[in-house]
Amino acid sequence: MRPGSPIQGPQDFDVAAVLDQLFLDQQNSVEPPVEDDAEVQSVLSALSELTDSEVEEPDSEIEDEETPSRSTFSFVDCIPSSLRSFSSRFRAPLDEALTDPTESEEFTPPDGLSGLKRRRWLKTQRNHRKKRKKEQLSQLHLDSRLRDITKKRARGIQPIFTPNNFSAESLPHTKKGWAGLKSKLEAFCPELTDLLGEEYQMELVDWNGEDTHGVVDTIGRIIVILGGKPKDKKGERRDRTWTATMTNLKTLLQDARDKMTFTSKQKSSMRGQYPSVAMGTSFGGGSQ
Incomplete structure (x- = not known):
């Protein structure tokens, strides 16, 4: 072995688990002091002489x-x-x-x-x-x-920082249902110039669609993920089958679109000016 070469321990060795077990053993190893018979008899004798008021208080x-x-x-x-x-x-x-x-x-x-x-x-x-x-x-x-490859991929995320005073805790919380009257507002589809203006103050990020980015707030909490393209099992190169898989999926979606029929409500909904069908699976005994 050359000087400076790392020594790798067993695969199932976990330092955190060993330290946790050491702490639990130290806590459980504390035993009460053992008193001899003379001390026990002395304590019992003193307790027998106490009055009811002294026992209660x-x-x-x-x-x-x-x-x-x-x-x-x-x-x-x-x-x-x-x-x-x-x-x-x-x-x-x-x-x-x-x-x-x-x-x-x-x-x-x-x-x-x-x-x-x-x-x-x-x-x-x-x-x-x-x-x-x-x-x-x-x-x-x-x-x-976690597996080493999972940790490696997590470390490879490139952060996109938000303003220093922004915290995810300040965002409004969502509720399970709508708790108010439905307002009839005019549909509005903002343009890119509107989103980058003074009203919304958004930022345009240059993204190649391949690298993974994470939008973080002021304390480093990840609130948005730009997934990108997956890598191979070693996490080093791009998965060569990804492009072919997405092309095949695109073909299947186009074929299904030509065979579908839409109602007037599905042709234009809150999701945008395009036909959409809300589908999903319910595991609570409701509709499938």
Whole structure:
């Protein structure tokens, strides 16, 4: 082996999965201290001397023992220092995914719970939190199991940046149905000069129809994809069969168009000044 040659590990080796399992083992390895018989007898003797009022109203020290302090864990702490600069762009999403919103909140039992019922309630809440944390860890690194060719193609996307102050969160949200009266507005088909003008302020992108581009907002969120032409299995060259496949599809569509009939409503619809037929498959038991 030449100096500087990379050493490739097993195909099924996943660093993220090993670190997750290491964290879970550390959490499960914490055992309560074992008390000897003398200490147990001393505690039982002290409890037998308590009055009913003292049992119903425990002091602050017992309250603190019910809810032990927890240390904040960050997945980035397990990453070697030599790799932290590479993973800096993923720190915020990882820490956010590992943070349970209930950890910062103190468990407050409902009114009327005391004694054994109160302790059982607190134990149930702790078990629920541990279950949520384990589910977060299991879902955290699903993207790391993507195939290498898929990652390579994703890295090959050329970004098209939007204005710095544009965020996809500011876009209006769509609804499942129309929640208002249908307005009778005059049909308007804007020209290219209208879209590039002051009213719409759109930008014309020079695209060859082959390369993949992604329109991103101010935080890098991909909101539009220009797919382009697919590449071969290695992701290096254009698929030579793509042009022939699209030509064959065009021929089939033209043949189907000559055999179709359209209603007056289908000849001109909201999709544009051309005949169109809305077709689809419903898997909910409705129309096919």
